[in-house]
Amino acid sequence: MVERVQRVPLADQAAGLLLDRIRGGEWRLGAKLPGETTLAPQLGVGRSTVREAIRQLSGRGVLTTRQGSGVFVAALDAPEDRVMLMSRASIITVIEARIAVETETASLAAARRTPAHLRAIRQALVAREGAVATASEHVDADLDFHRAVVVAAGNDILTDLFDLSTPRMREAMVDMLAIRGEYGGVADHDAHAALVDAVADRSPDDAARASRAHLSALKEALA
Structure with missing residues (x-):
């Protein structure tokens, strides 16, 4: 059963849940993620929140977006140094x-x-x-x-x-x-x-x- 987001900030939690699913092996390296309309109800959030979560994971090098093709897994974990650099x-x-x-x-x-x-x-x-x-x-x-x-x-x-x-x-x-x-x-x-x-x-x-x-x-x- 897919865990649902319950507390704010929603985009951060949605990103965390997606990352957990990637780490858990639900999607292999190079795999295409389901679309926003599929992920949104799974996570219990709106499509805009899913987009923001995907942006976050793209910025962390975990996902990559290919125009016209979709969103794909680029790494199986997040290199925290990039996130820390940007936050500072x-x-x-x-x-x-x-x-x-x-x-x-x-x-x-x-x-x-x-x-x-x-x-x-x-x-x-x-x-x-x-x-x-x-x-x-x-x-x-x-x-x-x-x-x-x-x-x-x-x-x-x-x-x-x-x-x-x-x-x-x-x-x-x-x-x-x-x-x-x-x-x-x-x-x-x-x-x-x-x-x-x-x-x-x-x-x-x-x-x-x-x-x-x-x-x-x-x-x-x-x-």
Whole structure:
């Protein structure tokens, strides 16, 4: 019988349960995990929580996401040193790493994106615009949007680097937006829409410029 998540934080517990099942041999190295719709009821959480748990384990090197194929087991245990390194990192350091990764992935996404990638990015932008009920909801939608762009770059290593930074980034952004009390404004949406337009137009330089400008502004806000 599959153990269910009972206490918060749900994403952390869901990640722990998935890792326990991997360690226990339920999925071998290289095996494909069931989809979100299967895992969510098994863990007793929503699909967004499953996505966050998968992000965490991807960042820890346990899982890897292959665009169009699914999520696969990349390691049978978690190397804790990567997690500890990220948890100790200052938020500015994390944003600087994101600037390096996402400026390049935005450029690659503009050059390599498929129609399916572009649909996913546009859907994520619409979802981001509507996710304003709470700071945590907005941050999750924001990270989903940025990950959709990263995935469109077609580089699994860059996707893993993005996933590694996600838990630390999410924590800092939720705290910042909760204190600020406002998010998801017109200017913020337009900055993200500019990135989408550049990817849609297959303009690598414009995409890289839009990504760098947005993340640099975020760095200044969090400094």
